[in-house]
Amino acid sequence: MPPAAIAVVRISGPRAGAALNALAGRLPEPRRASLASLTNGEGAPLDSALMLWFPGPATATGEDLAELHLHGGRAVVAAVAAALGAIPGLRPAGAGEFTRRAFLNGRIDLAEAEGLADLLAAETESQRVQALGHASGHVSRVIAGWQDRLLALMAGAEAELNFADEDDVEVGESVAQRLISGMAVLADELGEWLARPAAEVIAEGLSVVIAGPPNAGKSTLINALAQRELAIVSPVEGTTRDVIETPLALDGIAMRFSDTAGIRTEGAGEIEAIGIDRAKAAVEAADILLWLGPPKEAPEHPRAILIAAQADRWRGEAAAEAAAAHCDLTLSAATGEGMDRLHRSIVDMARTLLPREGEAALRERQRAALFEAKQWLEIDLASREAHDLILLAERLRLAATALDRITGRTGVEDMLDTLFGRFCIGK
Numbered sequence: 001m002p003p004a005a006i007a008v009v010r011i012s013g014p015r016a017g018a019a020l021n022a023l024a025g026r027l028p029e030p031r032r033a034s035l036a037s038l039t040n041g042e043g044a045p046l047d048s049a050l051m052l053w054f055p056g057p058a059t060a061t062g063e064d065l066a067e068l069h070l071h072g073g074r075a076v077v078a079a080v081a082a083a084l085g086a087i088p089g090l091r092p093a094g095a096g097e098f099t100r101r102a103f104l105n106g107r108i109d110l111a112e113a114e115g116l117a118d119l120l121a122a123e124t125e126s127q128r129v130q131a132l133g134h135a136s137g138h139v140s141r142v143i144a145g146w147q148d149r150l151l152a153l154m155a156g157a158e159a160e161l162n163f164a165d166e167d168d169v170e171v172g173e174s175v176a177q178r179l180i181s182g183m184a185v186l187a188d189e190l191g192e193w194l195a196r197p198a199a200e201v202i203a204e205g206l207s208v209v210i211a212g213p214p215n216a217g218k219s220t221l222i223n224a225l226a227q228r229e230l231a232i233v234s235p236v237e238g239t240t241r242d243v244i245e246t247p248l249a250l251d252g253i254a255m256r257f258s259d260t261a262g263i264r265t266e267g268a269g270e271i272e273a274i275g276i277d278r279a280k281a282a283v284e285a286a287d288i289l290l291w292l293g294p295p296k297e298a299p300e301h302p303r304a305i306l307i308a309a310q311a312d313r314w315r316g317e318a319a320a321e322a323a324a325a326h327c328d329l330t331l332s333a334a335t336g337e338g339m340d341r342l343h344r345s346i347v348d349m350a351r352t353l354l355p356r357e358g359e360a361a362l363r364e365r366q367r368a369a370l371f372e373a374k375q376w377l378e379i380d381l382a383s384r385e386a387h388d389l390i391l392l393a394e395r396l397r398l399a400a401t402a403l404d405r406i407t408g409r410t411g412v413e414d415m416l417d418t419l420f421g422r423f424c425i426g427k
Ligand SMILES: Nc1nc2c(ncn2[C@@H]2O[C@H](COP(=O)(O)OP(=O)(O)O)[C@@H](O)[C@H]2O)c(=O)[nH]1
Pocket: 213, 214, 215, 216, 217, 218, 219, 220, 221, 232, 233, 234, 235, 238, 239, 240, 262, 309, 310, 311, 312, 313, 331, 332, 333, 334, 335
């Protein structure tokens, strides 16, 4: 948004060349930046700008495309926009319209468009790497490979159906067997992809919940992690009543840290009791739990880090030292002791929940389609279907249709608005 050093105005469509002619009086050489004095319809100067001309169809949108790199002042942009708006056939682009056109013109598929949306929204390094993989077609290529294999299986079934002698049951049987085992191999491969973590954990961040009894030092810990006074710290029990959440990236991994009300069974007032219920719900939903309290009282959780907090207070006391020995780590948020180790432990645990480096993760929408495809490919050998080539071929077709939904080759109209609405105007 202006003001900025440079503002890029993009014009796409059959009138893009006419727009450059109207403002600059000429079309520059394709794909070469050239300086132009832009004027409006009355010949009044607008700006001295860099212009670029990309004739279609080998462009980002698949249409003729022009770019004006203007001085980024508000009035400059407004004047150029007004001059463009006065040219018949030109109108301002809607949000995500350029990407939508790229998709409709077959320049990118849906998985790539989604990757592009994620790339624009990426705030951490892991989000960027993951989104870039999608945007540059990594997932699309894997899907294309699966589609090829489905097609080959389908072709086998079709050939048999078309040419086989109807009485020759035995040949049909062996073809069905081969088909079923081919489908099973593919189903296993889809299953491996489904076993990977979903892309949402990268995009939305892992949830790390700090819980424990009152006065354990939970609020002090979240403040130390966030390096600001997020939660009120006080020796009064029941100070924190609601769940306080803050986004925080550790080593490039997006996380959401939550401070919760101290969990106690007695003495809590009505509002604090609600807070305690919320704390328990947060613990259950947490990807990672930081438990500040007696290890024996820690809630059941698959990924809990048991912490002996406020070490500066009890250091040297035998009973406290013995209790701390049962924890995963000892720290003091007040002095900073042990905070590095906590950081490491959280990151190590988070990595177990994230896709490995270079491994693409799928969004829930894509996973649902993959799951459906996998189900169509799984044949119960005892069923009648297992002997019916027509039904097997139909299942292959349904599996291919489900995979098509990932790249958007079929049944996508309803999703387009949601997806392209995530883009801003001018992208
Ligand atoms: N000395 C010391 N005091 C702490 C530490 N962490 C918390 N406290 C104190 O313990 C009391 C309770 O802390 P608070 O963070 O509000 O605990 P919460 O109820 O678990 O959120 C406050 O008076 C804090 O100043 C620590 O690491 N060292």
